[in-house]
Amino acid sequence: MNLFRKKSISTLLTQSKSKNSLNKALGPFDLTMLGVGAIIGTGIFVLTGVAAAKHAGPALILSFILSGLACVFAALCYSEFASTVPVSGSAYTYSYATFGELIAWILGWDLILEYGLASSAVASGWSGYFQGLLSGFGIHLPTALTSAYNPVKGTFVDVPAILIVLLITFLLTRGVRESARLNSIMVIIKIAVVLLFIVVGVKFVKPVNWSPFMPFGFHGIATGAATVFFAYIGFDAVSTAAEEVKNPQRSMPIGIIGSLAICTVLYIAVSAILTGIVPYHMLDVKNPVAFALQYVHQDWVAGFISLGAILGITTVLLVMIYGQSRLVYAISRDGLLPKVLSSVNAKTKTPAVGTWITGIIVSLFAGFVPLDKLADLTNFGTLFAFMTVSVGIIVLRKTQPDLQRAFKVPFVPVIPILSILFCAYLLLNLPSTTWIGFCVWFVLGLIVYFTYGHKNSELAQQDLQAHAVNEKVS
Template identity: 50%
Template sequence: MDLLRKKDVKALCDTETHLLKCLTAFDLTLLGIGAIIGAGIFVLTGIVAATQTGPAIVFSYVMAGLACAFSALSYAELAASIGGCGSAYGYAYAGFGEVIAWIVGWDLLLEYSIAVSAVSVGWSSYFNDLLLAIKVNIPLFLLHGPLDVNPGYLNILALLIVVTLSLLLIMGVKSSSRVNNLMVLIKLSVIFLFIVIACLEVKPTYWTPFAPYGWQGIMEGASLIFFAYVGFDAVSTAAEEAIDPQRSLPIGIIFSLFICTVLYIVVSGLLTGIIPYPELNVASPISHALLKLGYKMAAGLVGVGAIAGLTTVMLVLFYGLSRVFFAMARDGLLPRFFAVTNENTKTPVRIIVLCGMIMATISAFVPIGDLAELVNIGTLFAFMVVCTGVIILHYREPDLPRPFKTPLMPYIPILGILSCAYLIVHLPWLTLLRFVIWMAMGMVIYFSFSIKNSVLCKES
């Protein structure tokens, strides 16, 4: 029983794909922006500024962006040199071996599925607000699941958006990419509109005191804000559908993270400069600020931008989920029944349907609550594995062609590992317990099914 049997790196690079290669560097950059910019900029910025940092939130975004960049550079190197639609799962298979790859893959399935389900519930709230604005009322029992604090029958809007995204992904990656690009352009337009208005209304006196909660508040804010950046890793799941993955994947990963970091810093700085930061502890701080300044139409457009932002987050993470599942099924760690693509659309339809049904059910009936924090620990764990893997492969495979190289090796990946470990340690203990339980369930499946049906097992 070889738990650490590894995929040959060269074989992994040459994996034959049945997916459609159609994504450019521009598409991948917008894919990353689509995954990153969502509730973070429209919700988290105000809460953190009001309760943790004050105007010094700009430094929190800088610190969190740097911490995330350490992992992003490692992702970029592995994506360019190895590829594969399994993202961190595939990198772990080549760097650590099968059992670690299974743990990472199982972790990513949890991360992406819970994230899509959680965001769909938030999306339903925003969309319902939009419907109310045009005098369309949905009964409350169709907006809450039976386990919510205010119980109903089901969250019909959350269910419908997951079903809609499932159908879109089934249609093919070209269609999904076009919709994502359109939605990203909408939310970027809304963000730029806010920037223009805020530049006209900014009052420098609101930036004093600049750091009312001190350096500790800035660092605590950075810990919270870090999760406004997660999602760029989903870009690496598109390796087998990228036209020139060695070039376009590093561009997509790094450019999307850089663009989002700049936007986060500018928006947060301006937001604390147009109204006093204690007033930002609201669910929609940007809309709240614009309404206080008398820009009612702009505030409404921000709501549309938030809906577009949450839609792209769900779309990209659902896409990443299906590609990780596909890679694991193709390797035999999950039933190979799912490792089939539609001849016309070149998409893993069976996987999309199964995952869509599961997430639609969760979204409609289960309150997400603290379970959403499992997304955080799942992301951090995957980042740590990738940072460790890039170090291992750097010394074990020195002759591997690397179109993109992580600078200052091994210090950048080590900083990535340490920053992720720091954030994991500061997560609630209940989140850690739930993560351990999920991983224990995964190990039961691995030893009862995956280890015997693995393609590498059968080849050996």
């Protein structure tokens, strides 16, 4: 059993140009907008309040800096891979070329968890803001239909979350160019809303709210960093678009690093102003940014914030489901999942079947699973993927030193090692229940691989054909 058979980079590049490949329609601006669209969303509009109230207090700004450092190092590693191997599948595809099939499958299975649960968590956050907007017009949904199952609160299913996921799924099946154009419009509005919060909110900052600055100590900052790490998830989704980019060697590093830089600056500014307006212990609400403005009686801006948050979170949802569908497409094309998931619509050049199946599963999680459980598991999956990609850079530099690279990570192996250490530290600060949940998912993935993927993969079929030819010759 050859568990570590590798797919060569030349084969991957040839595969990306086949008849079953995707439409190449994206440029550097589209990628940057995809990155910003994916990053700024639930993390800044929803999780900032929880992280400040329960973990970091005003030192939330340090939590964002700590998480941002981990992401910067990982982003450099992703940029080298994405420009060198511009193929759908992101870290899964890179691992197939670097470590072999079993490791690639484990990482692909991990990414399915990351993108799937991230999408569900984002949809849950979107639902909260959407209901807040409706309540402003005097419209209130039945309690049972407003959130995931919680017998204490009397909720059973989050209907708005389910509906928005299905709507986004429909949009993604219409074509990548159309989806990217709509995403860019919503991202520009979203950035304008964040800047509006900064400009208006800075006038109401009271430095006394920043004291004590570290009420939970450094451990609280680290735990807060592990929690708000969810706010940075998204730049890696840019790499899933590599096969649909016109000039990936130039555009991929711009999209990945550019989007991360823009978002880090905005995050630091928002977290400082948020905790300066409202005492940190009052921020454990579902819509902390809008709540902060209502707290200082700036209701007119709070309305814009709610609208901007809805649009902003919609773009995150769009990019996450997009990334999930392209990941499933890549794994299916390699034969590790059923081939129907990689079938491409002749007209729209999108993996329509795989996108719909992804959307339906995400909608069910969004409708029935609480937000906090989704966010922690997503963080685990992402950190694991970042570590694997960082190790992959070191390995590929050793095994294929002459490989043509459009972008190179500086100071190898120092930068990849720093990425690994930062991510490992954040992993250790996640709750033990998250580790247990991930282990269950990991074991389930091994069962799927050994019962289906191992014997049905494209490389397995090639091995069987080669074996048959050798037997005939002998």
